[in-house]
Amino acid sequence: MNDLFIIVKKELTELLRDKKTIINSIVLPTLLVPILIFGSIKVTEMIQKSQQEKTIKIGLVNAPKEFLDMVSKDTLNQITTYNKVEDFKALIADETIQSAIVFPQDWNTKMDSLTASEVQIFRNGTKDNVNSRVSSLIEIYSAQLKEQRIAKLQIPTDKLTPIVENYIEVGEQKELFGKRIGGFIPYLFILTMWGGCLLAAVDLVTGEKERKTIETTLSLPISKFKVLLGKTIVASLLGFIPALLNLVGLILGLKFIPGIPESLNLAINEMLSFQSITLILLLLIPFSLFLSGLIIALVAGATSFKEAQSKASPIIMLIIIPLVLALMPGIELTWSTVLVPVLNIGLGVKEIMAGTIDMVQYAVILVSLIAFAIGAVYFSYKKFSDENAILK
């Protein structure tokens, strides 16, 4: 045990003296989530503001007076009135106007006789801001006309609204948000964990070969298993710590970054309770050992960083695919999915955050992850003991 501790201490000291490791495993994971939250809020605000302040050029044909008044009231609308239908496709393409609204010549007659009439709207489907603003003008005008007709016909409003919908939410906010956004959380953890484990495992095995120290390590009077176990523990720590810092970053980000809707903030705070964080972190411990063992086994025969990364990188697909599956509607934590690594974490975290995790299923996930971790460590030990691979 003491030998193992000495190996772990030495490997950690070495790794933590590497700037690349500090940046990738500590600085980036802590700052990533706050930057993502802060960045997305600010960018959304900026885009919304700039879109709202943009002038849009509208062409009108036969527009009734009330509609013309309504459109001109907003100084950001630049109106061009046409007497007849022009080649609006060309005018929109050369940006003379951005949208055209064509009312029929008999519009007023149709309105007076309380019948429906068609309004043509020429638009480019890719210009979301212009289209939504034009649609909203039409909707407001349509609502005004409807009100006028109801008044004219003297129909009570409740006669036109037979159903008054009243939804009563029985699910907790926590469950609602947990099921919806809980699936994204493992993305952060697992991908950061993967990055940390990969970097550390490659440095600890292939890096030792490149720096010509693997033979020095193997000349020590301790078993190869202890050396390997020490390296696996350190690689998994360097995967686990960034995942933990991700979580810290998420909590700090939600606490200190302004602009997050209060209801969302409350629900997320409830989801990230001490109990749910503990349950999530407990799953991540064997998973980080599993990842580290697997990566070490794959890179044991590599002689350069480049070769090691090309050998280990395809594993990322085995991580992303189950995570995507975990996000899909209809895929739930069942007795058949509890044993699938990564997918079980994705689904498990979703259930934990929603507060609906079945503790028996949770225990099975944990045990299965421990079994996978033991298997991966044994596999890596076999590879690490292969003289042809390790002394290549």
Add this chain to the structure above:
Amino acid sequence: MIHIENLTKSFTSTTKKGFKKETITVNAVNEISFDCKPGRIFSLLGPNGAGKTTTLRMIAGIINPTSGTAIVDGIDISKGNDEVKKRIGFLTGSTGLYERLNPDETIEFFGKLYKIPAEKLNDRKEYLFEKLGINEFRKKRVGQMSTGMKQKVSIARTLIHDPEVLIFDEPTSGLDVITAESIIDLIRESKENNKTVIFSSHIMSEVDLLCDDLAIINKGAIIYNSTFENFKAEMKAKNLTQEFINRVKEA
């Protein structure tokens, strides 16, 4: 004391030819035998790829022999790999140092794994640092050191546990004459302390200076094994280098 008998190491490699796999087994070391005695320096010489490093790695317990026996300080390497490692100081061109540790940390790390009591470890470390002139750069990271500084630290880590058997493969390679001299001194001192020393070098003047017994290995087999005195007496060429070349070519 090292006793080597019929030691063999085979390496198997698989090559793919289309859909066929071809397995080739090569004997890097083929049934070699020799003895290294305490208080004497044994030189193992051979051209590149002759099987020297493989032999030394087997003796040091880093790789396992395919067949044969190697007894190091009374312990059969097939029975007590880690026990053998405790009794050996192993230094070759491929036993580098951890670049992000400094000499102090490096020696502490090795000393602790060799289970040297704290006080003894400290005394031994100070003695070696003084002897090898490491004190002035003891807090400098290995990665920032010159080749000579690194080699001094490597020698210190090889000797920290005062092993009974020492294996030096090209210990002065790439060093200036002053640093090389201090290392030669330490090897001599180990001999005086009745240690068993295996010394391998391509620098024949160093072999001439240190060697007591000699073996020449070529293509995995021992082609000469006797005392250095006998070797010199049997010499037909004018100098050691030429004699070595002639022997390898004749074999």
